[in-house]
Amino acid sequence: MSRAVARKKLRVSGVVQGVGFRPFVYRLAQKHRLAGHVRNTSSSVELEIEGDPLALDAFLHDFVSDTPALARLQEVVAEDVLPLGEDKFTILASQDSGPTAAVIPADVALCPDCAREISDPQDRRYLYPFTNCTNCGPRFTIIRNVPYDREQTTMAAFALCPDCREEYANPLNRRFHAEPTACPVCGPNLWLEYDGQRWERHALARAGELLRDGRIIAVKGLGGFHLACDARQAAAVELLRQRKGRQDKPFAVTVRDMRVAEEICELTDSDRRLLASPASPIVLVRRRAGTDLAPGLAPGNNYLGLMLPYTPLHLLLLQHSPPVLVMTSGNRSEEPLAFDNDEARRTLGHLADGFLFHNRGIQVPCDDSVIRLIPEIGPTIIRRARGYVPEALALPLTCPEDILGVGAQDKNTFCLGWDRSALLSQHLGDLDSLETFDYFRYAIEHFKALSQRQPSVVAHDLHPSYLSTRYAQELRDVRRLGVQHHHAHIAACLAEHGRLGPCLGLAFDGTGYGLDGAIWGGEILLADLAGYRRAGHFAPVLLPGGEAAVRHPGRMALAYLQAAYGDAAFQQAERLGLTFSPLERQILERQLATGWNSPTTTSAGRLFDAVAAALNICRRRTYEGQPALELEMAAEYAEDEFYPIPVIKQDQRLVLDTVALFRHTVEDFLQGAPPNRAAGRFHESLARVCLEICLQLREETGLNLVALSGGVWQNGLLALRTVARLSQAGFEVLTHQQTPPNDGGIALGQVAVVAAVLGMQTP
Ligand SMILES: [Zn+2]
Ligand SMILES: [Zn+2]
Ligand SMILES: [Zn+2]
Incomplete structure (x- = not known):
């Protein structure tokens, strides 16, 4: 007599490949004595289970509640099928069929089990720098194509040894189907090249010695090369700055362990959690005073970009080297990350004294992610890359066609959208160099191949x-849609929160192309995904000499002085100690009098530049965002006095009199207010005027939802004050949490806007 038998077929989408999902299913099937199979397809994991109906139910219960830590289930579709009378459960080879959803996992930091193995002298992976398992290791950076199998990764070059093969094939082992698994017998290896010699044995110890001697070593890691040096040796840090052509921009550091991190920085619980998370990003944390770190590490900055060793290689290196290493992207400033050995020898040869190489290929380079935790607001992603890419973001609407958003110019990322998914690329950099532009084009093709999508828009x-x-304009056989920069910012913020709008959007950034040919950047929009109205903006001022004023904050201060004091501008500049050469003065006078070569701008970023220069906090800008960052760092956080900012109605738009804000700040300073207090009052005043504008617009429109986007919102003090004031007044406030508020989020907004616009055209 036979008992009732049922069979179910399940299709599971989400992050389900490369995260130990099939072993998990296998073990679950064993536990509930079910037959059937599981396999990866290019778009999902597919499984069939057969057995006692009650056991099937129990399986489904565990299936949803015990999902592996790194897996993200997006959708599970189950259907009943006819039982086949099977008595075994098997893992089948992958099946390649149809377009993929986002199934490629991000790279994952070293897990505690693997960390234990490499420190255990009895373990066969003792001190092996390429140890990984289904819970950790490289993924995105080694994958050539989908589905995710070893043959489709750069690990295909390494045949498994018998021991590794056994682990790989054993469903009860942690390395069951761990595609990049390796050991000292069969896996990649490491060597040091220094002074014409090559060390294979003791490469890490020798590298550590060189670092202690103040040398700069290029280290090949997970997604590219880093340049490393001892963060406590001022001369080494200075040398690295000179060679890299990077004057003041802060360097990030990797520390040996959490204890060392605590010694040099003040960590909150959230900082600790984020540092030790599977993504293991660079976290901007508050530095302690009086440490012995080199002064040139992060000049003018109270924060330090800090990360923990996230690969076994880094962990082992840090055991031999000084406990705090500068780890900065292995490139010349603003060029893409080097990731190929030969290319690194060529491009980094004059930057590094030695190279720590390995022979595991990097298919696609990926920088470290950078996150700042702002109290009461949460994580603000400044750079989204390793550990987060290519995890798909859920869109609040369906893309009627496959869409490519190509992003902006600086901090470029692009985005592929289909159905309700958006795949935002890793940070690629500023598109002004040919190398970065090539990298951009390559990455787009790679993402198209991984997702098997051919965008038609x-x-x-x-x-x-x-x-x-220009890239978009050169594409053949696609439709093109332009999206206004600040609309894209606000749309990105709405989209990542699963919202369609409408909302009040405060889009504050450095530069964005406006509809009137002016440079926008302090914009108040009434927006939903499909459209927007410019409801207000900062007071327009001249941008004398265009880009030249962006590079010289003193010139921007002069433009504001001109707007505030007219002919007395140079006199006021003198009182502030802002000096210009006779030639510079002649040119500036002409530009400001006639508007020659000087577009008008409502940029919020430029207002911060002008104030930083006027208060003598930053008058020399050597990297993008420096004046605003140093202004925030100098500002008194507890300051609660403020300057009144009039809001004027002009042509149906609200104009924030930011020239008056500048004038008040300058006069307070000239009357003896310390610069840190004037800077604090400047921030507080802006937060208050944001509230005032939102109150006026709520009155007019009834809208209660506010979205904050644009690079200016990386400013923790401004964000904190503004969110607090708006929330107190009952507004629902959205800030970026999963994508950067800066131009690194633009591409997501472009996709969301176009999806909404197309959706209206095709009912
Ligand atoms: Zn592991
Ligand atoms: Zn092996
Ligand atoms: Zn922008």
Whole structure:
């Protein structure tokens, strides 16, 4: 007599490949004595289970509640099928069929089990720098194609040894189907090249010695090369700055362990959790005073970009080297990350004294992610890359066609959208160098291949000379739609929160192409995904000499002085100690009098530049965002006095009198207010005027939802004050949590806008 038998077929989408999902299913089937199979397809994991109906139910219960830690289930579709009378459960070879959803996992930091093995002298992976398992290791950076199998990764070059093969084939082992698994017998190896010699044995110890001697070593890691040096040796840090052509921009550090991190920085619980998370990003944390770190590490900055060793290689290196290492992207400033050995020898040869190489290929380079935790607001992603990419973001609407958003120019990322998924690329950099532009084009093709999508619509910025715009214009057989820069910012913020709008959008950034040909950047929009109205903006001022004023904050201060004091501008500049050469003065006078070569701008970033220069906090800008960052760092956090900022109604738009804000700040300073207090009051005043504008617009429109986007919102003090004031007044406030508020989020907004616009055209 036979008992009732049922069979179910399940299709599971989400992050389900490379995260130990099939072993998990296998073990679960064993536990509940079910037959059937599981396999990866290019778009999902597919499984069939057969057995006692009650056991099937129990399986499904565990299936949802015990999902592996790194897996993210997006959708599970189950159907009943006819039983086949099977009595075994098996893992089948992958099946390649149809377009993929986002199933490629991100790279994962070293897990505690693997960390234990490499420190255990009895273990066969003792001190092996490429140890990994289904819970950790490289993924995105080694994958050539889908489905995710070893043959489709750069590990295909390494045949498994018998021991590794056994682990790989054993469903009860932690390395069951761990595609990049390796050991000292069969896996990649490491060597040091220094002074014409090559060390294979003791490569790490020798590298550690060189670092202690103040040398700069290029280290090949997970997604590219880092340049490393001892963070406590001022001369080494200075030398690295000189060679890299990087004057003041802060360097990030990797520390030996959490204890060392605590010694040099003040960590909150959230900082600790984020540092030790599987993504293991660089976290911007508050530095302690009086440490012996080199002064040139992060000049003018109270924060330090800090990360823990996230690969076994880094962990082992840090055991031999000084406990705090500068680990900065292995490139010349603003060029893409080097990731190939030969290319690194060529491009980094004059930057590094030695190279720590390995022979595991990097298919696609990926920088470290950078996150700042702002109290009461949460994580603000400044750079989204390793550990987060290529995890798909859920869109609040369906893309009627496959869409490519090509992003903006600086901090470029692009985004592929289909169905309700958005795949935002890793941070690629500023598109002004040919190398970065090549990398951008390559990465787009790679993402198209991984997702097996051929976008039929391309969304781009309106700026005609952005290379991303030109790229979009050169594409054949696609439709093109331009999306206004600040609308894309607000749309990105709405989309990542699963919202369609409408909302009040405060888009504050440095530069964005406006519809009137002016440079926008302090914009108040009434927006939903499909459209927007410019409801207000900062007071327009001249940008004397265009880009030149962006590079010289003193010139921007002069433009504001001109707007505030007219002919007395140079006199006021003198009182502030702002000096210009006779030639510079002649040119500036002409530009400000006639508007020659000087577009008007409402940029919020430029206002911060002008105030930082006027208060003598930053008058020399050597990297993007420096004046605003140093202004925030100098500001008194507890300051609660403020300057009144009039809001004027002009042509149906609200104009924030930011020239008056500048004038008040300058006069307070000239009357003896310390610069840190004037800077604090400047921030507080802006937060208050944001509230005032939102109250006025709520009155008019009834809208209660506010979205904050644009690079200016990386400013923790401004964000904190503004969110607090708006929340107190009952507004629902959205800030970026999963994507950067800066131009690294633009591409997601472009996709969301185009999806909404197309959706209206095709009912
Ligand atoms: Zn592991
Ligand atoms: Zn092996
Ligand atoms: Zn922007």
